[in-house]
Amino acid sequence: MITLHHVAASRSFRTLWLLEELGLPYAVKHYKIRDGSLRDPAFLEISPAGRVPALEIDGKVIFESQAITQYLCESRSLAGLAPKQDEPERVEYLQWLAFAETQASIIASLNLQMVFLRPPAKPSVVVLKLEIARLAATLKPLEEVLDAQNWLLAGGFSAADTMLGFNLFAVQYFVDLSAFPNIRAYMEHMEERPAFKRARANDGDQEFYDKPFYAPEDYA
Ligand SMILES: N[C@@H](CCC(=O)N[C@@H](CS)C(=O)NCC(=O)O)C(=O)O
Structure with missing residues (x-):
């Protein structure tokens, strides 16, 4: 089991x-x-x-x-959810797999500072703005690649999408995604997948976020 x-x-x-x-x-x-x-x-x-x-x-x-x-x-x-050595898009696959953690490490930092930290502890608004700008910068290469294709790899859905795609559902609490139409469409494609729906049903209720958007100004 x-x-x-x-x-x-x-x-x-x-x-x-x-x-x-x-x-x-x-x-x-x-x-x-x-x-x-x-x-x-x-x-x-x-x-x-x-x-x-x-x-x-x-x-x-x-x-x-x-x-x-x-x-x-x-x-x-x-x-067949990961290209093997010497198969097309192996490099892109490895790159997105690792990039998922580059992005997630910023989300984790924002979660710590904006969601889990409790008064009287207070985050620095300057640091929050920097981290949010750094998070938005990680969205640019995604927006670009998703302009030409539905998934991170041109060959179709892969495990890179399960690694990196998941992040975007947390990103939306910190970055306004209205400037990223390809990413929003990508999230819809993910949500349409039967396996994603089954995973959501087994996920449990999220207990981190208690509002739809976290703005640095709220911490001034
Ligand atoms: N690089 C690790 C990160 C794992 C990680 O930090 N998970 C978070 C949840 S998103 C966690 O367990 N946090 C609990 C803690 O930090 O105490 C991975 O991708 O598995």
Whole structure:
């Protein structure tokens, strides 16, 4: 049995969605960021930094969503969700896979400063504006590539979309996506996929965001 250690609406959604795309049976173990369950010694045995996703599969435990994505695509390669070495778009695939974390690290920083930090602690508005500008800069190459195609790879949907595409549903809390029509269309394409819908149904309710948009001015 495959077991996914998961927090709703977190990076472990990438794995949840990929498991659905691959049609694999799995169980989900749910955690919450705020209730301390990620610091439980039993969980730290599975994921030493107390992060999700972690995946129990084939007698192994894997943490890091990118490693899990690679492992699933390589060990279940018939699904064809990742170009192999020497196949077209292998380089683009690897690039988007890694770029997902360049973008997600900024989202994580904004989550920490704008969502999780509680008064009297207060973030710097200057730093927030810089981080939001840096996040918007990561959207430009996506907007460009999605002008000519529906998915990150011209060849069609791939695991790069499960890695990077997930981020955009968090980006919209910090960057107004009205200037990015291709990204908005891309998000709609993702939401139309049956596997995405099934993953959403198993995700759980997100408990991070309590308003639709977080503006730096609100922290002045
Ligand atoms: N690079 C890691 C990042 C994992 C990560 O930081 N996950 C967040 C949720 S999005 C987490 O578990 N946070 C809990 C914490 O920082 O305590 C990956 O892609 O798996």
